[in-house]
Amino acid sequence: MTEEANGAPPEKEPPRMSEKRRAQIVAAAVRLFSRKGYFQTTIEDIAREANVSKGLIYLYFKDKNDVLFYTLRFVLERIERQAPQLLERSAHPLLALRNAFRFYCAMADNHKLEMLLAYRSTMDLLPEQRLGIKVEESRNSRVFRNALEACIHSGLMRPVNTDIMTYQYMMYAHTWAIKNWAFRDQYRFEDFLAEGEKILIEPFLTESGKAKLADEVGLLDLETLRTTIRDAAED
Amino acid sequence: MTEEANGAPPEKEPPRMSEKRRAQIVAAAVRLFSRKGYFQTTIEDIAREANVSKGLIYLYFKDKNDVLFYTLRFVLERIERQAPQLLERSAHPLLALRNAFRFYCAMADNHKLEMLLAYRSTMDLLPEQRLGIKVEESRNSRVFRNALEACIHSGLMRPVNTDIMTYQYMMYAHTWAIKNWAFRDQYRFEDFLAEGEKILIEPFLTESGKAKLADEVGLLDLETLRTTIRDAAED
Amino acid sequence: MTEEANGAPPEKEPPRMSEKRRAQIVAAAVRLFSRKGYFQTTIEDIAREANVSKGLIYLYFKDKNDVLFYTLRFVLERIERQAPQLLERSAHPLLALRNAFRFYCAMADNHKLEMLLAYRSTMDLLPEQRLGIKVEESRNSRVFRNALEACIHSGLMRPVNTDIMTYQYMMYAHTWAIKNWAFRDQYRFEDFLAEGEKILIEPFLTESGKAKLADEVGLLDLETLRTTIRDAAED
Amino acid sequence: MTEEANGAPPEKEPPRMSEKRRAQIVAAAVRLFSRKGYFQTTIEDIAREANVSKGLIYLYFKDKNDVLFYTLRFVLERIERQAPQLLERSAHPLLALRNAFRFYCAMADNHKLEMLLAYRSTMDLLPEQRLGIKVEESRNSRVFRNALEACIHSGLMRPVNTDIMTYQYMMYAHTWAIKNWAFRDQYRFEDFLAEGEKILIEPFLTESGKAKLADEVGLLDLETLRTTIRDAAED
DNA sequence: AATGAATGAGAATTCATTCAT
DNA sequence: CATGAATGAATTCTCATTCAT
Secondary structure, three states, X not given: OOOOOOOOOOOOOOOOOHHHHHHHHHHHHHHHHHHHXXXXXXHHHHXXXXXXXXXXXXXXXXXXXXXXXXXXXXXXXXXXXXXXXXXXXXXXXXHHHHXXXXXXXXXXXXXXXXXXXXXXXXXXXXXXXXXXXXXXXXXXXXXHHHHHHXXXXXXXXXXXXXXXXXXXXXXXXXXXXXXXXXXXXXXXXXXXXXXXXXXXXXXXXXXXHHHHHHOOOOOOOHHHHHHHHHHHHHO | OOOOOOOOOOOOOOOOOHHHHHHHHHHHHHHHHHHHOOOOOOHHHHXXXXXXXXXXXXXXXXXXXXXXXXXXXXXXHHHHHHHHHHHHOOOOHHHHHHHHHHHHHHHHHHOHHHHHHHHHHHXXXXXXXXXXXXXXXXXXXXXXXXXXXXXXXXXXXXXXXXXXXXXXXXXXXXXXXXXXXXHOOOOOHHHHHHHHHHHHOHHHEOHHHHHHHHOOOOOOOHHHHHHHXXXXXXX | OOOOOOOOOOOOOOOOOHHHHHHHHHHHHHHHHHHHOOOOOOHHHHHHHHOOOHHHHHHHXXXXXXXXXXXXXXXXXXXXXXXXHHHHXXXXXXXXXXXXXXXXXXXXXXXXXXXXXXXXXXHHOOXXXXXXXXXXXXXXHHHHHHHHHHHHHOOOEOOOOHHHHHHHHHHHHHHHHHOHHHHOOOOOHHHHHHHHHHHHOXXXXXXXXXXXXXXXXXXOOHHHHHHHHHHHHHO | OOOOOOOOOOOOOOOOOHHHXXXXXXXXXXXXXXXXXXXXXXXXXXXXHHOOOHHHHHHHOOOHHHHHHHHHHHHHHHHHHHHHHHHHOOOOHHHHHHHHHHHHHHHHHHOHHHHHHXXXXXXXXXXXXXXXXXXXXXXXXXXXXXHHHHHHHOOOEOOOOHHHHHHHHHHHHXXXXXXXXXXXXXXXHHHHHHHHHHHHOHHHEOHHHHHHHHOOXXXXXXHHHHHHHHHHHHO
């Protein structure tokens, strides 16, 4: 089960078209792991959901654990991969921050399952595997931190602990995905998002920051967010 | 496995002294479940950790799942049970809020394992069981909400969404317990706590609120927190 | 253990060749259940006797109980399936009756184990399962009743309660299988059979019936019975 | 479990009043074993039903199996013990035979549970134990055989195989107890009994036998049977 | 590449039996 | 005598993994 601390495809990167197979299996695993959790999902479940045979899975993955590893990797990658382009080159850092926040929240809204999965199952990885995953997690946070630091630096926000604030932004989005059941009936996504800005952005704005806030040119609206994310998801 | 939605000991409330046994088993389960998770802990593990025989566990619990149920119940109760007395009758609501926040964070610091467990394993309960647990969860949030509403009402804080804000307070504490590994090396608990106040309380104070902030009479200091919690834990 | 009152293979009717497996397991179960009884036979015993692995059994049967169900079904079917053809179209009803009796007794002689099993273990079935079995039991009795009624109707026998008489015929055969140990040393099968006719048929014959009795053309002799049964058993 | 082939009380015949205890336990076992069977009845079940503690049972019985042994012994004894006195000294052998038959059938009617138990569970005894039980079984049959032989000898009946005929008489009664569910709705006990006589006695009477049949002086009527049996059962 | 039958180690659960009180 | 807490061997059942086809 743990011959070599994994983090690499079973054999040597299998040819090419086989990637489709892996994707097919991973997709099934995403659905099942996030719905039922890792341990309550059997290899047979995955095979059935993916419309392949049980044996096939072992052609592409070393282990059940290996399936989890790649599944998490896939989920996190998907979440990460999308932010950069449309966030970085915003007109000014406050816009960048707000867009990042909106984007990340929209992400959470669109990919509840995946987020749930990332949340639930990271602990079910073997310790060695966890390392390979941790890295990803912080890549995304950099977007937030950068925007945040820029805001502070350019006097739009007053100084705050960027580490922790960054974490708050991300946590807020996660909350929507994870505790969704607790909020769903009281808040629509828009409301939740708006409240988030009121709590985690506005209070920290300087006067000039507050001025900029009105300037919504380039602010991602919900429609754009949703389409962008969906497009990106097709990939 | 689930004839009658559980929530009661196997037979009829076993006398009294047997509570010690239950406690002994639950204590072992807390340790193991929070370290390894529910599914990776076997009944035999628990028996060994609790220094009893496998069979004994089934004298006090219907199921492995039942053990989880009571274990979570116990953990949450422990967390819940302690707040009230020293929080409710604070000199003024801002103090109450700050104390609640401090207390809850200190709790997270002192009972990382338990929080971790509560977080991880609630999803492993059967749906019916989950209900019995949810109740607990919100009892605690009421302390926050009350203090928060009082602050707003008495003009110490400006209006915010109390639902969500309450959630933020609790989440912040959880973060310390759960993502501890991410912050541990950069922040001491005191720092984390101070940052929390800076981010989740101070920005929302009115002028009169800010004035009160200086007034630290009755504010729980770290030492007090730690001893109180520890004492309470002995129970 | 009993989600859906069973009566069907675990998944969806497994293809075809797998029937051989089922048969193999059932055959082992017949031997063991009838020798040691249901509860004293473990799944492992069955696996060993059938030369398969423990796990395999659960691929073909839902439960240990399910094994019993199919085993009983199989046994009863085997007993049932054979009678019709050679009994129905006898020259005259008295011959039919005598042949049925002979056949059924021979059956009991040849399949002592199975009869024993059917007798012992029907009560170990779950109530729902029992229903599926009862049906079989009476199908066979019809052969007797029909012949009996025909005899009476055509004046070969004087009127008797056909319900109860039918039962007597079958019981007599069972007795040979079940209490065999009590008679074995005193009587050979032929004797037992002859006595049966003397007690359960002859006394009820009318004068014309007695006349027919001598007419043994078409009466199944022991050799024929034994070969017929054995051949049928191969199936 | 089988140190010494049992057949004797655990220690040496325990004093005296302890017999009440044994009886109490055996009575509970009769009810449970006949309802659920030996293997599906736990020692705990018996203890609960008998209102004693689990441990107590092991003070009076060596084994769970030992409980079965004594329970069967008790049941059979009860069945046996009652016949003699009122059967032996009948006016003439035909009356004796009929009375025996009636008595035995009434027995089966009154003690269905016990008969069922005797039937079900004899096979669950250990081989050594079975010996101690077999004896009983035939003691009772002697009553039948004697009456039967006397009938034949005195020309009331024509010769039949007494072994087998005896068996038929007993089997007929058993049938009522065991297959009761199959007859209950169609026949009342009186009917069943009457049919039995018609099938198993009348056809074998000689002319003089038939004459005697009308003479019903001394024939046990149903009322007498029921009271006699009930009284005997109190014992 | 793909299948799915077969395996067997491992987990949960039960229950007869013991024993300290 | 009586209790009932405690034990652990035995059993059922699950499921990741292998492998012949």
